[in-house]
Amino acid sequence: MDISDHHMTDVGSIRPDVHIEVHVKSQSTAKRSEVRTHVLSLLDRHSTVLGSYTWTEFDDEFLAKNVESVSVADLTGPKLVDLKVHNLCIHIFSLNDDSPSMLALEEEEELSAANHWLLPAAEFHGIWESLIYEEGIKTQLLDYVSTTIFFSDRNVDSNLIAWNRVVLLHGPPGTGKTSLCKGLAQKLSIRLSGRYAHSQFVEINSHSLFSKWFSESGKLVTKMFQKIQELIDDKDALVFVLIDEVESLTASRSAAQAGTEPSDAIRVVNSVLTQLDQIKRHPNVVILTTSNVTEKIDLAFVDRADIKQYIGPPSASAIFHIYLSCLEELMKRHIIYPRQQLLSLEELGTMNFMESDVTRLSLTLRNLAQRSVGLSGRALRKIPFLAHALYGKSSTLTVEGFLKAMERAVDKQRQEQRF
Template sequence: MGEIPEGSSATWPVHIEVRLSRNSTARFDSIRQAVHEFITTSFGAVIWPSTAIDGWETIPKLETSVERIYASESSCPNRSIPISQANLQIHVFQPYPDDTYDECTGGGDGEEEVVSATVCEMPSRSLEGLWESLIYADGTKSKLLDYIYATISLSDADVDFNIVSWNRVVLLHGPPGTGKTSLCRALAQKLSIRLAHRYDHARLLEINAHSLFSKWFSESGKLVQGLFGSVMEMIEEGNRFVVILIDEVESLTAARAAAMAGTEPSDGLRVVNALLTQLDKLRHKKNVLVMATSNLPKAIDSAFVDRADIVQYIDLPPKEAIYQILHSCLLELIKRKLVQSTEVPDLKYANFLLQDHPDELPDAPDRDTQLAFNLMKLAQRCRDHQLSGRALRKLPVLAYATYGVAFNQGVTPGRGEPRPGTPVEIWLDAMEKVIDDKRLEREKMEL
């Protein structure tokens, strides 16, 4: 990507996320103003999205209250943005501890209570970094954020629901391991930060779909109604934003056609009807978002699918996304000194290095080109074997455990003397062997 032309008057929104320490009592607006002043007067000439911002530690007001300042995403297509052309959107937040959660229970007449959902206060420290770790090639994350902003703008404008209608329901479907549930949690975390200026609190409510089927006939519909009654109480507090996550939604919305044909229990029909009724009640509330995931979209009731504003397919990652995932894994291993300190080319630089030699190495390549080629080759092999994002992030663990890379780094037993870490080439070779092992095991399973 080229740089923004000099003299251009265009401005680009850049989201700055400011995490406060747990014990900070500073006012958010005061911190927001101090961060804006620091970036525009003392930080430097350009800002780089998707990087941490340093240098604020010398400012007393920030040093005593702030833990981290991060330049998050921007719609600008360039890698860096001049400060003079950056429209800073500063979001100050104070995360809850990891264990700040509760449980919603319910039960029918004469039935013991069951845990129907868990409730997590947001933003949660345990979910930090999850949004950045999810890599998709088709702008899925931006699409979801833009959708939320659009519904908020329409609500603020008091658009007539009878003319322009939306339901605040998103359905993500696709193969297992592609990050659907993680994306829902990451979006909830992101919204709790981005909407902190509008709502004092945020919650993520994860519905345990399987628990809503009562062991007592005809009680499941009542359980759904009871659960959403609790949700409605949360939403009625207008200063709270609530994200509802229904994982494996097909468990709740098994097609009514099957129930009416007699091939599914009539209790399943009651559950679907109860869920659809509750969704219709929620659609008029500004401070709620319903997200659902499914590995089996054909099993979902068509009426539920019709209510979803966005039906998004989450595919297995393409080669370019795999390269970025593996690149992020290597950077983490380098940061933890398990891999020798090395400049591993990112995707943009790798494409530049390999633009004239995409399928073979040039004569006498330098180390950057060699690394880019080997990592791209590994990414292609992962794609050929249809590895999910979940499987990709396990590769370093299996390489570490299986092929001895652990013995070339770390601390010498009994001495406490640090070793320099394993060369990155050894890690790449070990991960390639793990892929071969996976292929052989899969072939055995198919026999």
């Protein structure tokens, strides 16, 4: 069933796409066509939006009963957008609430090869939106995989135009590479729901591959990929395979070549690379990999990756937006009270970053972001929690009081980094 809708005017007109994501309540039994009709009516009434906008409350009784949210997705910046002059791509989805299952290899013993989710998964909901990087990184990754699927669908000859369906995200620990892979798979499962009936996500842990299965050589690796192959054989399924810390595969191979590891290790690694080469020939699979130490990945693997994207520590502007999203969440939950308007960097820029009653708190946040440069994304997300736990002396704090607590938490984190 095709549940994406392309809304066009006259034939031959090309209008830029705007993606509308419609999150249907899991208990809803409404027909997708009916949901789409009501969503189009909503968008007709509210055709001008400010950047990426989300409706969570509806006057329309049908939408209130059946829909969690309607989002104008992935528009950058706070500019006004007229939906009437765009091609609306409507993606209707509901979340899968199941916990991940284990891909077990041996019937007699629970030998877990990998974790397996059905997408879109409730566990991955909101990951993509929460990740803040330099402008363009997320869009490029989304566009890359979309083109991969599009070229495959059109039977483009891969001998003439080369692409491998392999993405490598590399950079220091704590920058959100694994989360970005999960968010990307979730996003694409929604975007391509009109093309694929369902999507699956398989996460392989390279460390467990070697610690558990060393004595079994490449035999169990082959079994694991046979399980993945079974998922790929369903042509109505889009399958994402994530190999975290892929450098541990190639590090083991180099150790084996140096004679410090048994030759069994080299067979395991070669088996993994061979299996990857076999599954990437299928049009409905995307292989996502991450690495914390890029220099340890040998060229045999690097050559297989179409996109090698560096994910570095957040810049001051990215940190500002991370903190801003955290403060908005705490105001929503009344942990920070009363709610006060904080300005974005773009809005501060239009005021030349001049201090006034309107800009004071936002400029304090900007200074705090600049002091936080060098902390990992993982550490930054902990700052509001540590601020409240260590320096929040009451259950409710004002924005000003909370920013002071955050400053102390940042100073503490920076001191701890020195050890």
